[in-house]
Amino acid sequence: MINLPNSTKVCKQMPKEMFYKYLNFSESLKKLFIGEIEGIIWMNQISLETMIISPGEAVTEIAVYEISLNRQEINPNLLKILNREIDQHAIFIVRYEEWGKILCCGKETENDFKVDTCFQTSWMLHEDLILEIQGFDLDQVYENFLMQITGEKIPIENEAKAKVSHEKEEKLKKMAAAIRKIEAQMNSETLFVRQLKLMNDLKIAKEEIQVYRISKQVPVESFQPETMDLTLNTIETIHLILPNVVMKL
Template sequence: MFGLPESTYFGKLIPKNKFYEKLSVDNKLERSFIDQINSIRWGHKLSSDTLNVEKGNTVKEIEVFFIKLKTSELDVNVLRQMDKELHYHLIFILEYEERYQLWTGYKEESTNTAFKVGNYYHTGWVTEEDFSLQIDGLNMDTVYENLVRQIAGDTLSNEKSESLKESVERQNEREKLEKEIEKLRAKVRKEKQFNRQVELNKQLKTLIKKLEE
């Protein structure tokens, strides 16, 4: 499915209550698991053994989870909880009415035993025929980077000289600037004093120029 090799197939159903029972999960998140998810299946294990590539320095395995939904929307904190509990790099394939979204959270190592999960990236809703994951790379680190870029699409820049970490940091900075610009535009609209409007517009032009660069 989605171009993943048969050698990586795992196909184990995971009870969804595994991710919220006996854990410090608030009631809202528990309800998200109960109300939004039908089933969770651990679909594939991507590793140096199942893909016949070299091991990575950071990425040991990439686990692919199929999440069958009751609704077309899923609380992203559900994915964060799964990422928190499973110390692997994860890809999520959400299914609703025979259409799919692929999601992944950029994970980087923060300690020897844990990962820091940053932004989540996802495709639009697609059919299985519309989208195929290409396994590309000589080791698990590069396989992971290429999978994240495929799922993120145009959201992440794809400069050949730029690492995935650099692309993620650049996108984070872009999103931060966009939020600052929107806040400043709102201030300009509300400001009554002409001199203050001029000063705010000057700041706005500086931020827009920085964003364009």
Template sequence: MLGLPKTTEFNKRIPKQKFYENMDISPTLKKIFVEQVKIIYWRNKIAASTTNLAPGNNVTELEVFEVRLNNPVLDENLLKQIDKEISYHILFLLEYQGKYQAWIGYKEATISGNNAFKVNGYYHTEWLPVDELPLKLEGLNVDAVYENFVRQIAGNKLNTQNDCESLKESVERDEQKQALQKQIATLQAKVRKEKQLNKQMQMNNELKKLKKKLEEM
């Protein structure tokens, strides 16, 4: 898949029961597994041992999981739970009726260590034929391949004119932008409901400041 080297192919079907029986998940997540997921395949393992890439400092292996769905919507919390339980980085390929979405999160080890990871959120593509997914194996080591996959899937959201900006910094900047956009939308809704002119003017001044801050980011 994705034109990845033959040496990375694994193509092992993993019964979904193995996930929800061996993970500490809530009844709600188990229900999502049962109702939304049809089949899970472990398609590829991208590592120094399966490619001519150098090992990464932060990413030792990058797994490619194909998740075939019963409907075109999957709860993001399910992907997050799988990511938290598996100590390797994961590229998810969601499949529904022959079309695919690529999903990937910025995943990093927690300060506590113990193979514990956190994923704040995910970037994903639109539904596309598999050969149109914007994914290319680029980089000299596994860290770089992972970073490029994240940036390829995120597209304009992580674009930067600062060549020195790390992936972590790009993701944090995007999260700050999203928080600011929510703040602006909330304030705009309040302005529309406010009857008093002086309060409207105060809120509009605050809106201008927030919008300027967003532009500067």
């Protein structure tokens, strides 16, 4: 079942016209959008503002949308365009009568998680769909959503995480070089007192590199806020749901 915290509920109907008017739809995709999609509801907003959760390195917000269909079919290109223009990581629940499936389109460009990737469940009774929050930060929550959709663990990556990883690798290289330098000095040093000093420096350096290797980011403290109360007109809706479009206007 779809089991998300009450504090994350938004339940706002999105005007269909907003999507095909402001998004870069071709005439053929516009006809598909009108013909296949009956309505779109912004169901949930999962973020630091709506529940107690630690921030992720790659994921800062997750939006859940329910899309009602006119028939039991949806063109994946429609979801890819919606996903591209939505600033948040998005999960789509599509419904036709009592049937449903959960879909997620990739946002990243690292490893196997690419922009043109679309993960989805099979069609099943809507009440049998599974989507629940598991994890201590938003990265873990999103990865577990992907696992609930695909049945497989799919790691996420982005430029920020790649940068952090690169910086850590460079720091480790410098620390290792410093250890080799101390070891070389010990081999050439003849004064016993100086050798003792270098031995102590070597011990400290090895302890520091070991600690740095296993170090993890300390989670940021979050809090329990009140449920979101959104009063949206059309332009505010566009700004919240499609910030990339607003920037183009």
